[in-house]
Amino acid sequence: MKAGADIAAETEAAGGRQDTKEVILDAAEKLFAEKSYSAVSLRELTQAAGVNLAAVNYHFGSKDALLIALFRRGAIELNRARARLLREAEERAGGGTPPVRDIVAALVLPAIRYSFTSNRLALYNQFVAFARGDGPAEAREMLDKEVGHLQRFALSLARALPHLPQHEVYWRLHFAMGVQHSLYTDMKRLETLSGGLCQLDDLEAVTARVIDYVTAGLEAPFTAKG
Amino acid sequence: MKAGADIAAETEAAGGRQDTKEVILDAAEKLFAEKSYSAVSLRELTQAAGVNLAAVNYHFGSKDALLIALFRRGAIELNRARARLLREAEERAGGGTPPVRDIVAALVLPAIRYSFTSNRLALYNQFVAFARGDGPAEAREMLDKEVGHLQRFALSLARALPHLPQHEVYWRLHFAMGVQHSLYTDMKRLETLSGGLCQLDDLEAVTARVIDYVTAGLEAPFTAKG
DNA sequence: GTCTATAATATGATAGAC
C-alpha cells in the first residue's frame, strides 16, 4: 500500500518527523527568502537543514532543480487557496458576480493569513520576489508564464468592473500584486520610516488595509488613456 | 584646477567618453538589473564594461563597495528629481497643501520618465528591487535606513489627508512604493497575462494609470483598524 | 591607471564506501 511516490504529505500527518526532501525544501525556502537564491550556497543550506551536503543533488538533481521544486510547491499551495476563496465568493454571490472587495480578499488573504503564523506562504512570497531576480532562466520563465490562476481573477474582476476595458483590468490587477509584494520585501524600510509605528503584528488590521487600498485602486474612476 | 576628486560629472559634459568609473557603474547597473547582484561575476561585469578585470577593485575597492556606490548614485539622482517636483507642486499650491494627485505625481514621475528612455533610473529601480535581496548586509541596511526623502512625501501627504492617522499615511505610502515596484520587476508576467495587451510602450498612459491607482488608494475611505 | 598572472578560497557536482 505504501507506493514509492505518495503525493500527500503523509509525513507530517504520520505524526513525526519530515522526510529529507521536505526538510530541505523548508530550509531552502527560509534561506532563499532571507538572502535570495545565488547568495545561499549548498553548504550553508544543507547545514541549516541538518542534512548531508550531497542530499540536495541526490533528491533534486541540482541546486536549480531544487529552486524550481520550491516554486512549484509554493505556487500550488497558494493558488489552490486563492482559487478556493474565489470560488466561495462566487457561490456566496449565487452565481452572480461577487463584489470587487470579495474578489480582492480572495486574492490577498491566503498569502497574508499563512504568512505570519510560522507557516510557509509568507516565506514563499518573499523568496519568489528575490529569486525572480537571480534564479536560472528556467525558473524565471516559469514565473512569467504560469498565469492561469491570475486569469481567473482577471475574469472575475472584469465582470465586477464592466465599465473598465479589459487591459485596464489587467493593469490594475498587476498593481494589486505590487501592493502585496510590498508586504514581503520592504517592511524594514516602512518600520524605519514610521518610527516603528507600522509593523506586521496585527494581521487582521494589515489585511483590512491591503484590501481597502487595492479595492480603491481597482474601483478608481477610469479616464481613457493611450 | 583639475583636482583628483571632482564631484561633478565633468566627463559627460566634457563632450566625449566617460571615465572608467562611470563605465563600470553603468555596466553594473544594467547587469544587476537583469540578473541581480550575486548572479553577476566580476569577470562578466568587467568584460561587458570593456575594462580590465582588476578595474573594479582598483576604483571601488571591492564588488560590495561597487554595489553601494551604485545605490548611492541612483538614490541621489532619483531623490533629487522627486524632491524638485514635490517642491514645485508645493509652490504651485501657493504655500498651501498640494492635492494628493500632485504629490503622487512627484513621487511617481521621475522613475517612470527617465526609466524607459534609455536613461538610467529604470535600471536603478529594477536592480534595487533585486539587490535588496542578495546584496551584502551593509547595502541592505542603507536601503532600509535612508528614508529621508520618503519622509518628505509622508509629511506632505499627511497634510493633504488630514482625516488619516499618521500610521495610515505611512502604510499607504508604502503600498504606493509597491505599485511602482510592479513596473520594474513583473512586466513579463503582465504581458503574458494580458496576451500582449499591456506593455510599457506608452509612457504617458502608464504614468496616468499608476497615478490614478495610487491616488485612489491613498484617498480610500478610512475605516478604523487594529 | 591598466594589465597579466596568480593567490586564496568557495562553489556545484559526483564517485564510491557503507
Next chain:
DNA sequence: GTCTATCATATTATAGAC
C-alpha cells in the same frame, strides 16, 4: 538513502610589471 572525499571550476581579490 547517507556519508566522506574529492574533482573541476569559478569566484573575489591582490601583487607586481608596465
